[in-house]
Amino acid sequence: xxxxxxxxxxxxxxxxxxxxxxxxxxxxxxxxxxxxxxxxxxxxxxxxxxxxxxxxxxxxxxxxxxxxxxxxxxxxxxxxxxxxxxxxxxxxxxxxxxxxxxxxxxxxxxxxxxxxxxxxxxxxxxxxxxxxxxxxxxxxxxxxxxxxxxxxxxxxxxxxxxxxxxxxxxxxxxxxxxxxxxxxxxxxxxxxxxxxxxxxxxxxxxxxxxxxxxxxxxxxxxxxxxxxxxxxxxxxxxxxxxxxxxxxxxxxxxxxxxxxxxxxxxxxxx
Numbered sequence: 001x002x003x004x005x006x007x008x009x010x011x012x013x014x015x016x017x018x019x020x021x022x023x024x025x026x027x028x029x030x031x032x033x034x035x036x037x038x039x040x041x042x043x044x045x046x047x048x049x050x051x052x053x054x055x056x057x058x059x060x061x062x063x064x065x066x067x068x069x070x071x072x073x074x075x076x077x078x079x080x081x082x083x084x085x086x087x088x089x090x091x092x093x094x095x096x097x098x099x100x101x102x103x104x105x106x107x108x109x110x111x112x113x114x115x116x117x118x119x120x121x122x123x124x125x126x127x128x129x130x131x132x133x134x135x136x137x138x139x140x141x142x143x144x145x146x147x148x149x150x151x152x153x154x155x156x157x158x159x160x161x162x163x164x165x166x167x168x169x170x171x172x173x174x175x176x177x178x179x180x181x182x183x184x185x186x187x188x189x190x191x192x193x194x195x196x197x198x199x200x201x202x203x204x205x206x207x208x209x210x211x212x213x214x215x216x217x218x219x220x221x222x223x224x225x226x227x228x229x230x231x232x233x234x235x236x237x238x239x240x241x242x243x244x245x246x247x248x249x250x251x252x253x254x255x256x257x258x259x260x261x262x263x264x265x266x267x268x269x270x
């Protein structure tokens with residue numbers, strides 16, 4: 001009588017002895033991890049109703065409302081020519097600063113960042129993935145705002161490279177400030193502060209109300225804000241056909257360097 005044998009066969013034994021497994025264990029390549037995390041961050045953002053309200057619906061409604069109704073004196077020319085660049089700046093701020101600060105702040109509170117920090121994805125890789133998610137969302141916003149503005153009669157001018165540079169530096173500036181806020185304040189404080197800053201900069205950042213409507217002293221101060229530099233720079237290029245807005249680019253670059261450096265120095269993962 002023969003006994004039935006169980007266990008790995010000779011081929012399996014040789015495979016185990018050689019240390020080969022299928023699938024092969026270990027971390028995925030770094031670019032793949034970053035791309036996967038960026039895709040996850042983007043899906044989470046697009047599925048969040050509150051974030052969509054902040055990043056898509058509010059800018060769109062403001063553009064349509066103030067273009068159709070003569071509420072604010074935007075100077076000579078069509079109102080949409082003044083408003084569209086400011087709404088583009090608002091879209092960048094809503095995603096890179098407000099949305100990112102709130103989402104990251106609550107991820108920090110619930111321990112998500114703490115767990116991700118001990119994963120094979122390095123911390124700088126996680127921040128890179130978040131930045132890529134912001135950029136993808138901004139591309140969708142810019143396309144949407146541009147299509148709506150063109151339908152309302154917008155006639156943009158200027159150098160596309162200057163516009164791209166302004167948007168990139170604006171994203172870097174607001175991302176640094178958003179991460180700094182999310183990494184230093186409690187989640188509830190971040191939620192309140194980010195929304196308050198959003199409203200204040202919407203009113204006083206040259207997005208809808210021209211800066212020349214404010215007193216001269218206030219203009220000098222407001223002109224140094226990143227939202228003012230971004231909106232005025234985009235307006236100079238897209239509405240007036242100006243060349244490279246070096247002054248506004250310089251302001252955004254300073255905010256980007258200071259904000260990102262401070263976020264890297266003071267960000268707390270727990």
